[in-house]
Amino acid sequence: xxxxxxxxxxxxxxxxxxxxxxxxxxxxxxxxxxxxxxxxxxxxxxxxxxxxxxxxxxxxxxxxxxxxxxxxxxxxxxxxxxxxxxxxxxxxxxxxxxxxxxxxxxxxxxxxxxxxxxxxxxxxxxxxxxxxxxxxxxxxxxxxxxxxxxxxxxxxxxxxxxxxxxxxxxxxxxxxxxxxxxxxxxxxxxxxxxxxxxxxxxxxxxxxxxxxxxxxxxxx
Numbered sequence: 001x002x003x004x005x006x007x008x009x010x011x012x013x014x015x016x017x018x019x020x021x022x023x024x025x026x027x028x029x030x031x032x033x034x035x036x037x038x039x040x041x042x043x044x045x046x047x048x049x050x051x052x053x054x055x056x057x058x059x060x061x062x063x064x065x066x067x068x069x070x071x072x073x074x075x076x077x078x079x080x081x082x083x084x085x086x087x088x089x090x091x092x093x094x095x096x097x098x099x100x101x102x103x104x105x106x107x108x109x110x111x112x113x114x115x116x117x118x119x120x121x122x123x124x125x126x127x128x129x130x131x132x133x134x135x136x137x138x139x140x141x142x143x144x145x146x147x148x149x150x151x152x153x154x155x156x157x158x159x160x161x162x163x164x165x166x167x168x169x170x171x172x173x174x175x176x177x178x179x180x181x182x183x184x185x186x187x188x189x190x191x192x193x194x195x196x197x198x199x200x201x202x203x204x205x206x207x208x209x210x211x212x213x214x215x216x217x218x219x220x
Contacts, residue, residue: 001015001018001089003085003089004018004084004085004086004089007083007084007085008084008115008119008131009131010119010123010127010131012118012122013122014122017036017118017121017122018115018118019091020032020033020036020114020118021033021036021111021114021115021117021118022086022089022090022091022111022114022115023090023091024090024091024092024093024096024101024107024110024111026092026093026095026096026101027091027092027093028093029091033110033111033114034110034114035117036113036114036115036117036118036121037110037111037113037114037117038113038117039117039120039121040112040113040114040115040116040117040118040120041072041113041117043116043117043120043125043128043132044072044077044113044116044128044132045068045072046125047125047128047129047132047133048068048071048072048132048136049064049068050129051129051133051136052064052067052068052071052143055143067143067148070148071136071140071143071148073109074105074106074109075105075109076140077108077109077112077113078105078106078108078109078112079139079140080112080132080135080136080139081108081109081111081112082108083135083138083139084112084115084135086108086111086112086115087102087103087107087108087111088102090102090107090108090111092107099180100180100181104180116128116131116132119131151208152208152209152211152212152215153168153207153208153211155211155215156168156211156214156215156218159215159218160190164190164191166190166191168188168189168190168195168211168214169188169189169190170186170187170188170189170207170210171186171187171189172184172185172186172203173185173186173187173197181201182201183199183200183201184199184200184201184202184203184205184206185197185198185199185206186198186199186200186203186206186207186209186210187210188207188210188211188213188214190214195213195214195217196210196211196213196214196217197210197213198210198212198213
């Protein structure tokens, strides 16, 4: 626990609330982190919203909402959790441990939210803001619309419609890996010809990556 406190630059007064924040429901302990997760999610939503509101004074509400959605989600929070090496400290059942639970984005994200909720209860909003914003800026050094919200599929479609009068097709080549860590390979075709391929943790992610590769090829 001291190692985690050093990474956070925060020492818990009540070690019990820290243990609760790090206890997954699979452990079958008398307590788990679900309630703290609920609180931490709301706290981080507020902190990130406030941060973006102050950082981008001229961005309209719709774009601010998209930026917030790009940062307040399972993937983003799992990234912040990994920066703290949080998986090392989570209390899991043996079966969840054997299923790679310490690396699952859902478990890491939930634990991070619960941890922020615990700090909020003990030290208040200002402390959570310091820790949360610090981690965001560390893990996402380029917080802007282009880097976080770029929709490569839409951009590619605009390019191909303008230059070729056609739209890309995305075909699933294969899915592979265990159920808890499934991966998908997508091929991107233009006029029946394959332009690019990509692998992602979801079909949407693989499609976006394939579109990004295609755009880079077209620009050359």
